[in-house]
Amino acid sequence: MSANRAPLSMPGFLARTFALAIAFFALAWLALAPLSLATGTVAARLLEAISPVNDARLRVRGTELAFEVSPSSWAGRDAIVEVPSKAITYIGGIPLFLALLLASRPRGTAWKAAAGLAVLVALAALGIWCDVRLQLAGATGARGEALVPLAAAAREALALAYQFTVLLVPTLAPVLLWAAFDLDAIRELSSRQGFAGGQ
Amino acid sequence: MPRFLLLFPAILLALFALELTPPGQQWFVAPWTALVAQVSIAAMKLFDPAVAAAGAMITSTKTGFSVVILAGCNGVEAMIVLVAAILAYPAPWRYRLVGMAVGIAAIQALNIVRIVSLFYLGQWNRELFEWAHLYAWQALIMLDALIVFLLWLRTLPREARGPLAT
Numbered sequence: 541m542s543a544n545r546a547p548l549s550m551p552g553f554l555a556r557t558f559a560l561a562i563a564f565f566a567l568a569w570l571a572l573a574p575l576s577l578a579t580g581t582v583a584a585r586l587l588e589a590i591s592p593v594n595d596a597r598l599r600v601r602g603t604e605l606a607f608e609v610s611p612s613s614w615a616g617r618d619a620i621v622e623v624p625s626k627a628i629t630y631i632g633g634i635p636l637f638l639a640l641l642l643a644s645r646p647r648g649t650a651w652k653a654a655a656g657l658a659v660l661v662a663l664a665a666l667g668i669w670c671d672v673r674l675q676l677a678g679a680t681g682a683r684g685e686a687l688v689p690l691a692a693a694a695r696e697a698l699a700l701a702y703q704f705t706v707l708l709v710p711t712l713a714p715v716l717l718w719a720a721f722d723l724d725a726i727r728e729l730s731s732r733q734g735f736a737g738g739q
Numbered sequence: 740m741p742r743f744l745l746l747f748p749a750i751l752l753a754l755f756a757l758e759l760t761p762p763g764q765q766w767f768v769a770p771w772t773a774l775v776a777q778v779s780i781a782a783m784k785l786f787d788p789a790v791a792a793a794g795a796m797i798t799s800t801k802t803g804f805s806v807v808i809l810a811g812c813n814g815v816e817a818m819i820v821l822v823a824a825i826l827a828y829p830a831p832w833r834y835r836l837v838g839m840a841v842g843i844a845a846i847q848a849l850n851i852v853r854i855v856s857l858f859y860l861g862q863w864n865r866e867l868f869e870w871a872h873l874y875a876w877q878a879l880i881m882l883d884a885l886i887v888f889l890l891w892l893r894t895l896p897r898e899a900r901g902p903l904a905t
Contacts, residue, residue, distance in 0.1 A: 554886065561882075565875050628873050636878040703759055707811050708751075711881035712820055730892035 545645055548728045556643035564635035572603050575634070575661075576627035580605040582665035583625075583672065591673055592688055603628055607672050611688045621687055623675045630664035630710050637714030646722035656717045663713050667705030674702055746827035754819045769795075772813040775847070779808075779854045790858075797858055804862045806854070812872075814850035814880060818843050821884045830895050838891040842884070849883045 568575065580598045584607060587596040592612040599606045605625045637656050641649060677690035677698070690698065719726055757763045772795045780792040789801040795813075798805040810816075821842045825835050853876045861868040 550886075550889070557882070561875075561878065565870070565878075569870055569874065628869075632874045632877050635874070636882065700756065700759060703810075704752075704755060707816050708755060708820070711817075711877050714878075715881055715885050726889070730889045 545647070548644060548725055550729055553643055553725070553729060557639050560639035560642050561635060564638045568631070568635045572628060573600060575631050576600055576603055576605055579627045579631055579661055579664040579668060580607075580625075582662060583607075583668035586665060586669040587672060591669075591676070593676075605668065609672075609676060609688070611676075619687060621676060621679045623672045623679070625668050625671045625675075627664065627668060629706060630667040631660070633664075633710045633712075633714035634660050636711065637717055640714065640718040641721065644718070644722050644725040646725065652721045656714070656721065659717060660713060663705070663709050667702070667709060670698060670702035670705050674698055742829065743827050747823055750826050751820060751823040754823055755816070758815060758819065768810065768813070768815060771815060772808050775813050775850065775854065776808050778847075779851050779858075782851055783855055783858065797854070799858075799862060802862055804858075806858050806861060808854060811877070812850075812854065814846050817846045817850075817880045817884045820881070821846065821887060824884075824888050825891065828892070834891075834895055838887075838894070842887040842891065845887050846880065846883055849880060853880065 577598075577600050580600060583605075584596040584598040587593055587607065587609065593609045594612050595608075595610045597608040599608065603626065605627055607623045607625065609621045609623060611619055611621065634657065637660060638653060641653055641656065646652065673688075673690070674695070676688040677686070677695055679687045758768060776792045776795050776797055780790055780797060783790045783797075789799055791798050791800055795808040796805055797808070822839055825838045825842065828835075830838075857868060857872055857876065860871055
């Protein structure tokens with residue numbers, strides 16, 4: 541347990557988590573545009589760094605992201621592929637992480653919140669990158685040729701990674717991050733004394 | 740603790756990959772999702788006779804509004820996380836089996852509440868539906884899995900509490 545924290549009780553922790561989650565989910569909804577821009581920008585840089593594209597420009601239309609990508613294989617020719625994505629699908633874990641962290645308030649809450657936020661934005665960007673890269677793999681030119689080719693095995697692996705980043709990561713990552721940042725809370729909440737109280 | 744840290748992601752990835760295979764989809768996910776839809780319908784019919792289900796689709800016969808229960812909405816991922824965590828934790832099998840059964844029931848009970856609430860929320864306000872669908876409920880279901888896991892840990896005998904013994 542942290543030196544500056546009273547022992548956690550399960551009912552108290554849950555009540556605080558729910559109350560904070562409601563507040564953070566509402567705040568994150570209001571801040572959807574900047575959060576989308578942040579994750580989309582990281583995803584665009586990822587595209588440029590680890591995909592065969594020359595340039596990936598990001599446009600944010602409300603809560604929708606649009607990536608304008610010029611494929612490397614089309615160098616010398618003017619080809620732009622526009623790929624949409626939705627950041628909201630990937631950033632839902634941020635409010636949950638903040639709610640859990642502030643509900644348990646471990647030592648160093650501020651830096652842990654900042655570090656966790658950075659990790660979750662990076663993971664969301666990775667999810668968006670998987671989404672966009674998969675869509676790019678299916679983009680074809682006028683004669684049906686792949687504009688940004690991807691080997692069959694790589695496509696399978698990417699499809700699995702995409703499913704993982706869209707179905708599990710957004711909700712699992714915040715819980716694991718919180719657990720990693722506050723293992724004492726897990727110990728206290730899973731002990732029998734933790735249920736009855738202590739606060 | 741290192742054992743848990745190694746086993747949990749390994750089991751999680753294995754179960755998740757299994758879920759995504761065509762046989763996994765055909766023999767588990769599709770029937771499970773249809774069952775979730777049927778149970779949701781049965782719950783809704785208790786207070787609203789104007790609902791019908793076809794496979795994983797639920798429709799209001801009054802307004803024509805429909806929802807389809809897809810991957811991510813059937814509670815399977817949260818179940819996989821919970822099962823992986825329980826299997827990875829060094830506990831007697833009797834405790835594991837009870838934990839998985841009770842945990843899956845708890846996750847699915849909340850998932851039915853999610854589906855019913857989203858069905859009516861969608862008919863009332865689309866923006867709120869999006870917020871609840873993509874944001875709040877996803878997180879709440881995973882929070883449910885976390886709470887169940889913590890409560891399950893509390894039921895373990897002291898000698899079996901292993902890495903988290905205080």
